[in-house]
Amino acid sequence: MDVSWIPGDSDLVVALIAGLVVIGGVAAAVVGKARQAPPRPAPPRTAPPRPSQGDDAAVAPAPEAPSEGEAPARETAVEAPEAVDHRFGRLRRRLGTGLGESLLAIFRRGSLSQDDWDELEETLLLADVGAGATDALLTDLRARLKATPDADPRAVLRAALLDVVDPTLDRSLALGAAGDGALHTAIVVGVNGVGKTTTVGKIARVLVAQDRTVVLGAADTFRAAAADQLETWGARVGVPVVRAHVDGADPASVAYEAADRARAESAEVLLVDTAGRLQNKQGLMDELGKIVRVVSKVSPPSEVLLVLDATTGQNGLTQARVFGQVAPLTGIVLTKLDGTAKGGIVLAVQRELGVPVKFVGLGEGADDLAPFDPEGFVDSLLGQ
Template sequence: MSSNLWFWIIVVAVVVLVVALVAGLVIARKRKISLAADRAAEKAEEVKPKGGGYQAGGGIALAPGGEKTEEPVHPAGERTEVDGQPGVGDDASVPRDAPRRGIVDVVLPDETEAPEKPEVKPEPVPEPAPKPAPEPEPVEEIAPAGGRIERLRGRLSKSRSAFGQSLLGLLGAGDLDEDSWQDVEDTLLVADLGAATTTEIVEKLRAELSVRAVRTSEEARTVLREVLIGALKTEGDRAVRALPHGTGDEKKPAVVLVAGVNGTGKTTTTGKLARVLVAQGRHVLLGAADTFRAAAADQLQTWADRVGAEVVRGKEGADPAAVAFDAVKRGTEAGVDAVLIDTAGRLHTKTGLMDELGKVKRVVEKQAKVDEVLLVLDATTGQNGLMQARVFAEVVSVTGIVLTKLDGTAKGGIVFQVQRELGVPVKLVGLGEGADDLAPFEAGAFVDALLG
């Protein structure tokens, strides 16, 4: 082959190769554009606004700065509601353009110098009003003493339930056998009537029930009542000797000594008795001869204040006989109607204390007769009260018994024993802690209260 031929063959091959190359490139380009178009479409998707399709049609209106714009007209006008709540259009806070205080230099006061005070004219002092005369301490209203036991009958209910009801139950059952009589005896003993009184009462009851041929419980009640009242009879007078002796210049106060063991109710009884006397228009002076316990004198003072009575008291630990002496002296000078002397509680088993009580009485008697020695017995102590009564009676010749706390015991029967043993009448009974819970002892009313 000639060299020209080879030349033309190479040229043609090169041309074909170039054409093929160009055609390949065009085809590849076409494929590339379609991809780009997709991407462009995707891009167009991405930049779509997300405001629900809203697209601003125009730009934001702009105004030149530094110029005052017109104030809007307040839309709310006059509000009708006045409950303090903000209304539509009200300013929720201080407007930004409200007038403000600028920063200024303030002169601070000199710390060492007191600030100058404006001159204050003194107020004219008003003339003090004349003081009204001190009003007398109001004296409490005191319940009348008459018929008190009737009014206080309910207080004896405990005694009644234990004593009267069981006795009436036994006696009202008709013919009694020996066992039943034994039960009657036991009931009387449990109620603290004591062996001697019990025997005496049972004997009388047996005799009366058979003589009167008692058949009904009502008849039995009548007999029982009479027998019990009979057992409470006493020769002694139940009146409390607390009224003055003599008249005019000769008048001397009655002197009442109140004695007993600790806590029986001496001070309370003295106070209650003072009230009874004051209620009857009497003048009373109280002597606080319980010098062991300062509180006892204070307690007596309180009672005295309540009824407007005077108190003579000594220092704590002072000789009780001296205080009692002073009280009677003062009462005589002051012309009172009664001097009530409250003594310290003392155990009847302590000889020294009992001697001291004897001395109190003897010393007082150097200037006045002791008219009444009241022995205060606590009914709740039962038989022990009887032992106390015996010893006190020996030392100070007791003239009357006050049986306290009958409201709190079923052992009212001690009344029968004490009277029988001592031959001294029960004059008063305490039926409560109240100021007027002191009653005169009346056998009939007492038995009625026991039987219910």
């Protein structure tokens, strides 16, 4: 570079220019690397807690509300086959190490003595099968073994258990078909803590996945948390929830308002959550009967589902009998079945009430409410 025209010390000027060139090159290299560097990964988002299995648990926070005029997104409840297999695998491991293991241990002894039959009876009673169902099952087993003495005892036991569960019963929800233009109503009843509100939310999730339009009625006005919990589920699956405007409102009026809204919006299914009424409080049981009568003015209930906790055993049968006096029960939902190694309550309910078990709870996840499969249950019981 010719710097002869610059006044002063030319060597000093040359050095300054060279320094500027070097600094510019370094800056350009840094900028280039910054442009090529991959973006930093965003911090992981924490999923909101799920609503609890029990009615009395703390309510999970509702999802973020959509902007004005925007409908909340619906969740899809389609289950992958492997998820279903894993779910029933838990039940198989649980029941197979309880009642099923005890029964098979007795039958492997070959010819049964009277002591063996007595032990068998005790085993069934301890597993919450109930006196009536136990007597019927033992009578059937004796007849089968006498008629086919060379038969595999395991196969004989499976056939007898399957007859008690009765695979011929219709276990589908009587809520019509999508697009039939009618409003179908289901009322969900049961005592506190069995999981009624969660069951309503999970059934709504299944119906939405079938492209059904659903309205939820929060008729449990005795416990404000129940309505909050149901609203969480409603927001989660994208369905409206009708609830009381004040605490302690008349449950029947809320149920009627929900039915009226469902009819006005041409909804296909109305699911009504009721209070956890104790069977020894006649006034509350009368209130349940009033809900049924009021809703019937708009849409007679085609389903009255009783939610039972499978871990309560024979107490569940008592609850079922009392609720059946107030409303005609059409189906049983057995929650927390994966939490007991007994499982005999299924046999007792089927035989003594004649009301089919339609759903079973096999966990606390949103997809852990499964249609009851008689053969799958018996096989799980026997560890097959």
